[in-house]
Amino acid sequence: xxxxxxxxxxxxxxxxxxxxxxxxxxxxxxxxxxxxxxxxxxxxxxxxxxxxxxxxxxxxxxxxxxxxxxxxxxxxxxxxxxxxxxxxxxxxxxxxxxxxxxxxxxxxxxxxxxxxxxxxxxxxxxxxxxxxxxxxxxxxxxxxxxxxxxxxxxxxxxxxxxxxxxxxxxxxxxxxxxxxxxxxxxxxxxxxxxxxxxxxxxxxxxxxxxxxxxxxxxxxxxxxxxxxxxxxxxxxxxxxxxxxxxxxxxxxxxxxxxxxxxxxxxxxxxxxxxxxxxxxxxxxxxxxxxxxxxxxxxxxxxxxxxxxxxxxxxxxxxxxxxxxxxxxxxxxxxxxxxxxxxxxxxxxxxxxxxxxxxxxxxxxxxxxxxxxxxxxxxxxxxxxxxxxxxxxxxxxxxxxxxxxxxxxxxxxxxxxxxxxxxxxxxxxxxxxxxxxxxxxxxxxxxxxxxxxxxxxxxxxxxxxxxxxxxxxxxxxxxxxxxxxxxxxxxxxxxxxxxxxxxxxxxxxxxxxxxxxxxxxxxxxxxxxxxxxxxxxxxxxxxxxxxxxxxxxxxxxxxxxxxxxxxxxxxxxxxxxxxxxx
Numbered sequence: 001x002x003x004x005x006x007x008x009x010x011x012x013x014x015x016x017x018x019x020x021x022x023x024x025x026x027x028x029x030x031x032x033x034x035x036x037x038x039x040x041x042x043x044x045x046x047x048x049x050x051x052x053x054x055x056x057x058x059x060x061x062x063x064x065x066x067x068x069x070x071x072x073x074x075x076x077x078x079x080x081x082x083x084x085x086x087x088x089x090x091x092x093x094x095x096x097x098x099x100x101x102x103x104x105x106x107x108x109x110x111x112x113x114x115x116x117x118x119x120x121x122x123x124x125x126x127x128x129x130x131x132x133x134x135x136x137x138x139x140x141x142x143x144x145x146x147x148x149x150x151x152x153x154x155x156x157x158x159x160x161x162x163x164x165x166x167x168x169x170x171x172x173x174x175x176x177x178x179x180x181x182x183x184x185x186x187x188x189x190x191x192x193x194x195x196x197x198x199x200x201x202x203x204x205x206x207x208x209x210x211x212x213x214x215x216x217x218x219x220x221x222x223x224x225x226x227x228x229x230x231x232x233x234x235x236x237x238x239x240x241x242x243x244x245x246x247x248x249x250x251x252x253x254x255x256x257x258x259x260x261x262x263x264x265x266x267x268x269x270x271x272x273x274x275x276x277x278x279x280x281x282x283x284x285x286x287x288x289x290x291x292x293x294x295x296x297x298x299x300x301x302x303x304x305x306x307x308x309x310x311x312x313x314x315x316x317x318x319x320x321x322x323x324x325x326x327x328x329x330x331x332x333x334x335x336x337x338x339x340x341x342x343x344x345x346x347x348x349x350x351x352x353x354x355x356x357x358x359x360x361x362x363x364x365x366x367x368x369x370x371x372x373x374x375x376x377x378x379x380x381x382x383x384x385x386x387x388x389x390x391x392x393x394x395x396x397x398x399x400x401x402x403x404x405x406x407x408x409x410x411x412x413x414x415x416x417x418x419x420x421x422x423x424x425x426x427x428x429x430x431x432x433x434x435x436x437x438x439x440x441x442x443x444x445x446x447x448x449x450x451x452x453x454x455x456x457x458x459x460x461x462x463x464x465x466x467x468x469x470x471x472x473x474x475x476x477x478x479x480x481x482x483x484x485x486x487x488x489x490x491x492x493x494x495x496x497x498x499x500x501x502x503x504x505x506x507x508x509x510x511x512x513x514x515x516x517x518x519x520x521x522x523x524x525x526x527x528x529x530x531x532x533x534x535x536x537x538x539x540x541x542x543x544x545x546x547x548x549x550x551x552x553x554x555x556x557x558x559x560x561x562x563x564x565x566x567x568x569x570x571x572x573x574x575x576x577x578x579x580x581x
Contacts, residue, residue: 003310014089021083022141029146031072033288040284044277087134101317128309139295146292168257172250173293177300188304191235198228246297254290261286340367348397357383358556370534375553381537423501429492431480437472443495459494459524493524506536
């Protein structure tokens with residue numbers, strides 16, 4: 001009920017359009033009921049008058065029927081126009097609300113969420129909420145408005161028939177939907193869960209298709225997707241079967257109610273307590289009156305799915321609100337963005353479940369100092385970089401930025417200040433589907449053409465750039481498909497040069513590059529190292545030789561620290577690790 005009320009609040013900005021749509025839908029139902037009832041009376045009266053050889057007023061009922069037909073047609077057209085427009089307005093409101101929620105989530109919340117799960121919330125759950133007004137709320141409102149009016153007119157003719165009709169309406173509009181809703185609530189949760197799992201697996205399959213082909217695991221992964229798809233289809237079948245059963249039960253109740261009304265009226269006509277032509281009128285009146293509630297079973301079948309989708313999105317919204325309350329950033333003075341920062345890691349420990357990734361890691365990166373981190377795969381290097389980005393939450397210890405004026409916790413800084421101080425150059429750098437200038441301006445939105453060309457030159461990209469016919473307007477393609485891996489890495493370095501951070505973190509900057517590309521990247525890195533403090537993860541001896549200090553990690557612990565020359569002379573294991581190239 002709480003989520004239902006919150007959905008109603010989302011409808012508030014467009015309540016006028018929704019109320020107008022409800023009014024037109026109600027007019028359509030009432031016009032249809034009146035049209036069918038009066039048509040039954042008119043046909044029966046004409047037949048009776050013909051048999052009796054008497055005259056009757058033809059024009060008034062014919063005019064009334066024509067008027068109701070015009071009203072029904074016009075109101076149906078207006079209702080379709082207004083309700084669908086209101087649906088699109090609500091969909092726009094929901095999408096805006098979801099994107100606003102995502103923008104309020106802090107980096108930790110986003111980084112610790114699976115991207116496929118977020119996509120599922122954006123697509124599947126928003127699509128489910130698209131049905132809220134048209135398929136759920138509108139049928140309920142129409143029933144609440146039209147049923148009392150129909151019952152009022154019917155009771156004026158015969159209370160027993162009105163009671164029979166009202167009982168049938170309660171069965172179709174309340175009892176059957178309530179039973180179906182209770183039955184499908186659990187199914188709806190499982191359906192949403194399977195949908196999220198299926199989207200996640202499909203996303204992983206497409207992303208890792210190359211690796212799956214290399215390790216000949218495509219069939220296994222595809223079978224897993226097929227299995228999830230089959231389970232999801234079974235849940236859809238259960239929902240569609242319930243809808244078909246509700247339609248059948250509703251039709252049965254309508255026919256029984258109409259039959260019971262006829263049985264009730266026939267003795268009255270036989271006893272001359274009721275005019276014979278009213279038998280046809282009331283019978284058709286009862287039949288048409290169920291139009292006011294025929295959509296309610298479907299509304300209650302859709303309701304659990306809608307509420308589950310709303311629950312997931314509102315959970316995200318509550319998380320964003322909670323993050324904003326907790327995310328109290330410290331104030332820093334105007335000199336904070338200077339280059340004189342000492343990055344200090346104090347007793348950092350981190351675990352993935354029961355597995356320990358880092359244990360009491362402590363070291364410092366002084367202003368203008370160059371520090372390298374080496375270690376085998378699984379030693380905790382990537383975890384350390386993820387903690388430095390501020391995208392992963394600290395579990396134990398602290399990371400601080402120290403200068404002469406203050407000591408500030410890195411995770412207490414807002415995104416803009418942290419990005420101005422620390423720049424992360426990841427091993428896998430994403431190139432967006434845009435022009436070269438657009439990609440460079442992600443780092444420096446106000447960069448001039450001259451500044452971008454200079455950054456490209458310093459990143460050793462001048463020979464490539466000079467051959468581009470469209471220059472900075474050259475499109476790089478989705479994921480940077482129009483550039484090589486080495487060029488992509490150097491574009492990232494050009495972004496770092498435009499950003500000009502105080503501290504630059506490099507994650508295996510030369511890994512996976514051919515010798516020519518590696519030399520270009522190395523030259524670009526050397527230029528950056530002249531102007532910033534550098535923390536790099538690398539095993540490249542050429543790069544390690546340029547470092548002031550090397551931190552050697554094994555099993556998430558610091559084995560030794562010192563210069564590359566000192567560690568090479570003292571530890572054979574270090575030599576074996578750094579000469580594997």
